[in-house]
Amino acid sequence: MIxxxxxxxSPVPYKKIFECLGHDVIVPPVPSQRTIDMGVKYSPxxxxxxxxxxxxxxxxxxxxxxxxxxxxxxxxxxxAGFYSEVQQRILQQLNMSVEFIIFDSPNHGGYQDFWHxxxxxxxxxxxxxxxxxxxxxxxxxxxxxxxxxxxxxxRAYEVVPGTCSKTWEKIQEDFSNLVxxxxxxKAIENLSKERIEKINVEVPGEDEKIRIGIVGEIxxxxxxxxxxxxxxxxxxxxxxVERSQYLSHWVDYNMxxxxxxxxxxxxxxxxxxxxxxxxxxxxxxxxxxxxxxxKERGFDGIIHLMPFACLPELVSQSIxxxxxxxxxxxxxSFSIDEQTGLANNLTRIEAFVDLIRNKKRRLIYxxxxxxx
Amino acid sequence: MRIGLPxxxxxxxxxxxxxxxxxxxxxEVVVSNETTKQTLDNGTxxxxxxxxxxxKICSGHVAELLEEKVDYIFLPRMVSIHKQETFCxxxxxxxxxxRYTIPGLEEKMLAPQIHSHTERVSHPKDYLILREPLxxxxxxxxxxxxxxxxxxxxxxxxxxxxYDIKNATDLALGQVTEMELAEKNKNPFDISIGVIGYVYNxxxxxxSMDLLNHLENLNVNVxxxxxxDEMEMEMELNDMKKAMFWTFSNxxxxxxxxxxxxxxxxxIIHVTAFGCGPDSFVGKLxxxxxxxxxxxxxxxxxxxxxGQNHLQTRIEAFVDMIKKKKNALKTQKQRRA
Numbered sequence: 001m002i003x004x005x006x007x008x009x010s011p012v013p014y015k016k017i018f019e020c021l022g023h024d025v026i027v028p029p030v031p032s033q034r035t036i037d038m039g040v041k042y043s044p045x046x047x048x049x050x051x052x053x054x055x056x057x058x059x060x061x062x063x064x065x066x067x068x069x070x071x072x073x074x075x076x077x078x079x080a081g082f083y084s085e086v087q088q089r090i091l092q093q094l095n096m097s098v099e100f101i102i103f104d105s106p107n108h109g110g111y112q113d114f115w116h117x118x119x120x121x122x123x124x125x126x127x128x129x130x131x132x133x134x135x136x137x138x139x140x141x142x143x144x145x146x147x148x149x150x151x152x153x154x155r156a157y158e159v160v161p162g163t164c165s166k167t168w169e170k171i172q173e174d175f176s177n178l179v180x181x182x183x184x185x186k187a188i189e190n191l192s193k194e195r196i197e198k199i200n201v202e203v204p205g206e207d208e209k210i211r212i213g214i215v216g217e218i219x220x221x222x223x224x225x226x227x228x229x230x231x232x233x234x235x236x237x238x239x240x241v242e243r244s245q246y247l248s249h250w251v252d253y254n255m256x257x258x259x260x261x262x263x264x265x266x267x268x269x270x271x272x273x274x275x276x277x278x279x280x281x282x283x284x285x286x287x288x289x290x291x292x293x294x295k296e297r298g299f300d301g302i303i304h305l306m307p308f309a310c311l312p313e314l315v316s317q318s319i320x321x322x323x324x325x326x327x328x329x330x331x332x333s334f335s336i337d338e339q340t341g342l343a344n345n346l347t348r349i350e351a352f353v354d355l356i357r358n359k360k361r362r363l364i365y366x367x368x369x370x371x372x
Numbered sequence: 373m374r375i376g377l378p379x380x381x382x383x384x385x386x387x388x389x390x391x392x393x394x395x396x397x398x399x400e401v402v403v404s405n406e407t408t409k410q411t412l413d414n415g416t417x418x419x420x421x422x423x424x425x426x427x428k429i430c431s432g433h434v435a436e437l438l439e440e441k442v443d444y445i446f447l448p449r450m451v452s453i454h455k456q457e458t459f460c461x462x463x464x465x466x467x468x469x470x471r472y473t474i475p476g477l478e479e480k481m482l483a484p485q486i487h488s489h490t491e492r493v494s495h496p497k498d499y500l501i502l503r504e505p506l507x508x509x510x511x512x513x514x515x516x517x518x519x520x521x522x523x524x525x526x527x528x529x530x531x532x533x534x535y536d537i538k539n540a541t542d543l544a545l546g547q548v549t550e551m552e553l554a555e556k557n558k559n560p561f562d563i564s565i566g567v568i569g570y571v572y573n574x575x576x577x578x579x580s581m582d583l584l585n586h587l588e589n590l591n592v593n594v595x596x597x598x599x600x601d602e603m604e605m606e607m608e609l610n611d612m613k614k615a616m617f618w619t620f621s622n623x624x625x626x627x628x629x630x631x632x633x634x635x636x637x638x639x640i641i642h643v644t645a646f647g648c649g650p651d652s653f654v655g656k657l658x659x660x661x662x663x664x665x666x667x668x669x670x671x672x673x674x675x676x677x678x679g680q681n682h683l684q685t686r687i688e689a690f691v692d693m694i695k696k697k698k699n700a701l702k703t704q705k706q707r708r709a
Contacts, residue, residue, distance in 0.1 A: 046652035076617025077458040079649055085614055086653050089660050104614075275472065278451070278485070280464035309422055311649040315465030318420045322472040335422060 001123065004028055004066035006054045009222040009247050010148075012176045013141045018070070020133035020180075021123050028061040031225045035060055040338050042090050048079060049307035049337045050219040053226055055087050062096050070121070072254075073104035078282035078312055105254070136182050138251065140175060143189050145248040147171055150196055152242060155235030156209075159200040165232055167195050207364050210356055213294035215244040215287045216305035217313050220336050222247070227305055228342055230349075234303075237353045242299075244268075244290040245283070268293055275319050282312030291323055291331065301330040301356045303349070308337035330356055373399045373506065375482070376442035378433035379406065381426055381463070382450060384537050384571035385598070386493065388544045389524035390446065393494075396516035397508050402442050404433040407578035411436065412676050418473045424647035425579065425675055426572050427462055427469075434474055444482045444505060451487045454619045460650055491528075491602075494521040531598045536584065537575045563694055564593040566631035568624045568658075569643030570651075571598065579674050580643050581683050590691045595637065597627035604630055621650040628658045632665040639668040639694045641687075646675030668694060 004026040005014045011027050018025045029035065031053050039056030058069055074081025084102045091098060101121065106114040122130045148168065155164040171192040179188050212234060220227050222245050231241050253265040265286065269279070272289030279285055291302050304320060306313035317333050324331040332352045334345060375394050377383060383390075383403075394401050405411075407429050415432030437445050447470060450463045458464065467483035484501050486493045494517040496510065503510065527544035535543060535553070542548045565587060567574055574580045574596060587594050597605070605626025609615055616622050631637040642658060644651040655671055662669035670690050672683060 044652040044656040046647065046649065047656075048649070073614075075456075077461045077464060079653065082614070082616055082653060085612070086656055089657065093660060093663075276465055276468050278449070278464060281458075281461040284461065284465065309647050309649060311461040312465070314420055314423055315462060315469050318423070318469045319472045 001120075002026060002065060002067040003070055004058075004061035004064075004068070005070050006057050007031060007223055007225070008219055010144060010172055012144065012172050013137050013247065015176065016140060016179070017133055017137040018121075020136065021121060021125050021130065023123060026061055026064050026066045028057045028064065028066075031057060031223065036226075036338050042094065044086075046309055047086075048310050049226070050080065050217075051083050051087070052338065053219075053223075054083060055090065058087060058091065058098070059094075059096060062091070062098055066098065068099045068101060070101045071103075073102040075105060076281060080282070132182070136179070136185070139182065139185055140179065141251060142248045143185060144171075144175065145246040147189075147192050147196065148246075149242065152231060152235070153240045154196065154199055154201055155232070156238050156240045157201040157203050158235070159202055161236060163199050164235065167199060170195060207360075209240060210238065210301075210353065210360065211240045211242070211299045212301045212303055212353075212356075213242050213244065213290060213299045214303050214305060215290045215294075217283055217287075217307055217310050218245045218250065220305045220307055221245045227336060228340070228345055230303065230305070233346065233349060234353070237350065239353055242294075244286060271296075275323060276315065280312050280315055282310065284312035284316040287313065287316040288319065288323065291320070291329070292327065295327045295329045299329070300360060301352065302332075303352070304331055304333040306333070306335050308335045308339075310335075330359075373444070374402050374440075374442040375399045376402045376404070376434075376437035376440060376445040376480075378430055378437060378445065378447070379404045380430035380433045380576075381466075381572045384575045386524070388527040388541055389492075389494065389520045391545070392523045393516050393520035394446070396519050397506055397512055399506065402437065402440055404436045404440075407433070407576050409578070412578070416676060419469075422647060424462065424649075425645035426570070426576075426648075427466070428676070429572075429576070429579070430466070431470060431474060434470060434477060438474070438476055438480070443480070445477065445480050446482045449483050449485045451485055452619070453486070453488050453491050453493055454622075455489050457615070457619045457622065458617055459620075460618050462649075492521050492524060494518070494524075528598075532601060534599055536594075536596070537571060537598065560593050561591040563591065563691065563698065564595060564637050565691070565694070566595045566627070566634075566637045566640045567643060568597055568628050568631070568640060568654075570620055570624070570648075573643050573645055573674070579645060580672075581674070581678065581680050583641070583643060583672070583683070583687070586684065586687055587691070590688065592691055595631070597623050600627055600630060608633075616650065616653065618650045621654050624651075625654050625657060628654070629661065632661060632667055637667070638698060639670070639690065641690070642669065642671045644671060644673050646673060668697075 002024045003018050007028065007030060015025050015027055035056035036053055038059050039052035043052040043055055061069065071084060073084065084100050088100055101117050103117055104110050104113065151164045151168050158164050174188050174191060179185055214221055214230060221243055224231060234241050249264055252261060252263040268289035269285055271292040272285040275288045276285045287304065294302060304317065306317060320331050320333060332348065377390060391401050411432035412429055414435050415428035418431045419428050434445060447467050449467050450459045452458045467481060471478040471481055482502060482505060484499050486498050488495055488498065496514045496517055499513050499517065502513065523544050527540050530540035530543045531537065539553055543550065567583065574584065584594050605623050608626040608629040609622060616625065628640060631640050642655055644655060658669060
C-alpha cells in the first residue's frame with residue numbers, strides 16, 4: 001500500500017511503523033500556508049481548524065500519490081471522531097477519492113472493523129514481525145518524547161539561538177534513518193543524549209527561571225507548524241516549556257488497557273474534576289487538570305491553545321478565568337485558525353512573559369526586603 | 373419553592389415534562405421571558421465570545437431568572453438520551469460553564485445529570501440529587517416523574533401528528549383543545565418546505581427571526597424534524613458507516629435526508645446559529661447531498677448581529693424560485709399531455 005498520514009508532532013514514529021510493515025510511505029509536506037488555504041477552501045466554514053489543516057494535508061498527500069490514508073478516529077462527543085467521514089465525502093466530490101483506514105477504539109463494539117484494519121495494516125508481514133514493529137515504535141515514541149522534553153528546557157538557555165531546534169532535527173533524522181530494530185534504539189538514544197549534552201547553555205539562578213506550561217487541544221499543542229512554533233518562540237524568550245500533550249501520553253492513555261499500565265493522564269483528569277465534573281470529550285478536562293497540576297508543580301504561567309470554535313475547549317476557556325483567579329496563576333488563551341496573525345500573537349506572548357517575569361522579580365524583591 | 377426554567381436550549385423539547393414534574397412536587401415553575409436582543413446582550417457579557425449563540429442566549433435567560441428571586445434554577449447536564457450517542461460537549465459542560473461564569477448562580481443551580489437510553493428522560497436515578505434541595509422523597513420523585521412522562525409522551529404524539537412545538541405543548545398541558553386549533557388551521561398550501569434546525573433555533577422567535585411564521589405568510593406548509601417518527605429518521609441513516617455522536621444532529625440529518633427523498637417536500641431550509649459545531653458537519657453533508665438529489669437547499673445562519681430584512685428577502689426569493697420551478701414543471705406536463 002502507498003500510505004500517508006496526517007502530521008501531529010514528529011512524523012518519525014508514524015513513518016517508522018508503516019515502513020517496518022513494508023508499506024510505501026508518503027510523508028506529506030508539513031502544514032504550510034498552502035495546506036491551510038487548500039483545506040479552508042473545501043471545508044465547512046465552522047469546522048474546527050484541525051479539520052481544515054488535515055483536509056489540506058490529505059490533498060497534498062494525494063497529489064504526491066498516496067492511495068491510503070491512515071488516521072485515528074473517535075467516538076465523540078468531540079467532532080474529531082467524525083472528521084474522516086466528512087473528509088471522505090468532500091474528497092469524493094473533488095474526484096480525489098482515496099481509501100481511509102481509521103482506527104476507532106474497539107471498546108465501542110467495533111471489534112470487527114478494528115481487526116479488519118489491523119490486518120490491512122499488517123500487510124504481508126507475519127504477526128511476530130508486526131508485534132516487534134509495534135514494540136519498537138512504542139519505545140521509540142517514549143524515547144523521543146523524553147529527548148524533546150530535555151530540549152524544551154535547554155532551549156531557554158542556549159547560547160547560540162536555534163541550536164536546540166537544529167539538534168532536534170538531527171535527532172529525528174537519526175531515528176528515522178538509523179533505527180531499524182529494537183537493538184538500535186539504545187545506541188541512537190545515547191548518541192542523541194550526547195548531542196544534547198554538547199549544546200552550550202548558560203543557566204541562570206533558580207530565581208530567574210521561568211516555567212510555562214502549554215495546555216489545550218492535542219493537535220494545536222503538538223503540531224508546531226500550526227501553533228506559530230510556540231515552543232521555539234518561548235525558548236527564545238528564555239522560558240522553559242512543558243506541553244500538556246505528548247504522543248507517548250496519548251498512546252499510553254488510549255491504546256494501553258488500564259490493567260497493564262495506569263497512565264499519567266488519569267491522575268491529571270482527577271485534578272480537573274473540581275472544574276469540569278465529567279469527561280466532556282476532546283481534552284477539555286485534561287486542560288483544566290493540567291493547569292491545576294502545573295500550579296502545584298510551581299509553574300509561573302500557562303498558555304492555553306485551542307482551535308477556533310473547538311467545542312470542548314470552549315468550555316474550558318469559559319472556566320479558565322475563574323481557575324486563574326482561584327489558583328493565582330496567569331493564563332493566556334489563544335484560539336488558532338486560518339486568520340491567525342503572527343505579529344499580534346507574538347506581541348501578546350512577549351507581554352505575557354514580561355508580566356510574569358516582573359511579577360516574579362517583585363515577589364523575590366519583597367521577600368528580600370522582608371528578610372532584611 | 374420557586375424553580376426557574378430558562379427559556380432556552382432544550383426547554384422547547386422538554387418543557388411539558390419538566391413543568392409537570394416540578395408542579396407535581398409542589399414547586400412553582402417560573403419561566404423566563406421570550407428571548408430579546410437584551411437577553412442575548414446580557415448573555416454575551418458572561419460567556420466567551422466564540423461560544424455559539426444558543427449558549428449565550430441560555431446564559432442571558434439564567435441571568436434574568438437570578439433577578440427574579442427564584443429559589444433554584446434548573447440547568448440539567450444533558451449527557452445522553454440515546455444509546456451510544458451523546459450531546460454536544462457544550463451541553464455536557466453547560467452547568468460547569470454557567471456556575472463558574474455567572475456570579476451568584478452556584479448555590480442556586482440544580483444540575484442533575486441526565487444519562488438515559490431513551491428520549492423519555494424520566495429515570496428516577498438521574499434526579500436523586502434533587503431530594504435534598506427540594507425536600508422530597510424518592511417516592512415523590514418517582515410519582516412525579518411518572519406523571520411527567522405521560523404528559524411528555526402526549527406532547528410527542530401531538531408533535532408527530534403535525535402540530536408545531538407551541539401548539540403541541542399547549543395541547544399536552546391541556547391549555548387548548550384540538551377543536552380550537554382546528555378552526556385556526558387553514559387549508560394546506562401547494563408548496564411544502566422542510567425546515568431543519570434544533571428546537572432552540574427554529575422555535576426561538578429571536579434566533580429564527582420568526583421564520584416559521586414568515587413561511588406560513590408566504591403560503592407554505594412547514595415541516596420540522598420533531599414531526600417525524602424516530603424510526604423514519606434512523607432508517608435514513610442506515611447506510612452511513614458511522615453515525616454522528618450527537619442525538620439531535622443525527623435527527624436533523626435523518627430528517628434532511630427524509631425530506632430529500634420525500635416527493636411532497638419542495639425545498640429545505642437549514643437554520644443554524646453562529647458557532648454551532650455539529651451543524652457545520654450536518655450542513656456540509658446536506659449540501660453535498662443536495663447536489664445528488666436536485667432539491668433546493670438553503671442555509672440561514674444567525675448570530676448576534678443578524679438583521680431581519682435580509683432574511684425576509686432571502687426567504688421570499690427561495691419560495692418564489694420554488695414556485696416558479698413547480699409551475700414550469702406543471703405547464704410542461706400539461707403540454708405533453
